[in-house]
Amino acid sequence: xxxxxxxxxxxxxxxxxxxxxxxxxxxxxxxxxxxxxxxxxxxxxxxxxxxxxxxxxxxxxxxxxxxxxxxxxxxxxxxxxxxxxxxxxxxxxxxxxxxxxxxxxxxxxxxxxxxxxxxxxxxxxxxxxxxxxxxxxxxxxxxxxxxxxxxxxxxxxxxxxxxxxxxxxxxxxxxxxxxxxxxxxxxxxxxxxxxxxxxxxxxxxxxxxxxxxxxxxxxxxxxxxxxxxxxx
Numbered sequence: 001x002x003x004x005x006x007x008x009x010x011x012x013x014x015x016x017x018x019x020x021x022x023x024x025x026x027x028x029x030x031x032x033x034x035x036x037x038x039x040x041x042x043x044x045x046x047x048x049x050x051x052x053x054x055x056x057x058x059x060x061x062x063x064x065x066x067x068x069x070x071x072x073x074x075x076x077x078x079x080x081x082x083x084x085x086x087x088x089x090x091x092x093x094x095x096x097x098x099x100x101x102x103x104x105x106x107x108x109x110x111x112x113x114x115x116x117x118x119x120x121x122x123x124x125x126x127x128x129x130x131x132x133x134x135x136x137x138x139x140x141x142x143x144x145x146x147x148x149x150x151x152x153x154x155x156x157x158x159x160x161x162x163x164x165x166x167x168x169x170x171x172x173x174x175x176x177x178x179x180x181x182x183x184x185x186x187x188x189x190x191x192x193x194x195x196x197x198x199x200x201x202x203x204x205x206x207x208x209x210x211x212x213x214x215x216x217x218x219x220x221x222x223x224x225x226x227x228x229x230x231x232x
Contacts (some may be wrong), residue, residue: 002029003081004057008065011154012143020218037150042161046071060084070164084176087211089186090164090194101155113148126182126210168197175201176228180209
């Protein structure tokens with residue numbers, strides 16, 4: 001049996017974020033979905049993952065999941081056999097981004113959690129997918145399942161995340177850096193920056209996808225992940 005694949009979802013996302021990938025890849029390997037809702041710091045989430053994961057595993061994270069994956073590489077790099085960073089960034093939060101997160105936290109704390117989805121939706125997907133009601137229902141459903149309290153913990157963890165760029169050059173395992181070509185949150189130039197800092201990285205830009213590439217273009221993402229998992 002191939003190595004276990006540990007998946008870390010993004011902010012306010014659940015296993016549904018990776019549903020197409022789980023269906024395609026679970027025939028050859030065990031897949032574990034990481035719970036990133038209980039801790040209020042990126043190091044805390046990574047520590048929980050390391051307590052619960054197998055001794056050795058492949059690791060993939062999207063957006064917030066990528067922040068956690070890079071923290072896992074700082075805490076226990078010897079346990080990770082290969083790394084995939086999807087629609088994410090190694091940079092710390094900017095002051096502007098943190099201010100926006102505080103605004104969204106305030107909405108959640110005021111009982112206006114469902115307003116957040118409408119505010120975020122146009123930036124989450126490629127412009128061609130903004131009219132996709134099925135996709136919108138999936139994303140809204142994941143946010144509802146996450147709930148306001150966990151969402152607030154996640155946002156605070158994201159705001160306090162460190163700058164991961166100084167540690168990228170120390171990653172010496174097969175690494176996939178993947179991004180939607182229309183990602184407005186962590187655009188392709190951010191992905192390219194990461195790929196250039198990691199010696200064994202390959203960069204894949206997914207056409208007609210935004211920040212939710214795994215759901216917007218599942219077949220293309222599945223193909224990239226399969227190549228990464230088979231890479232020596």
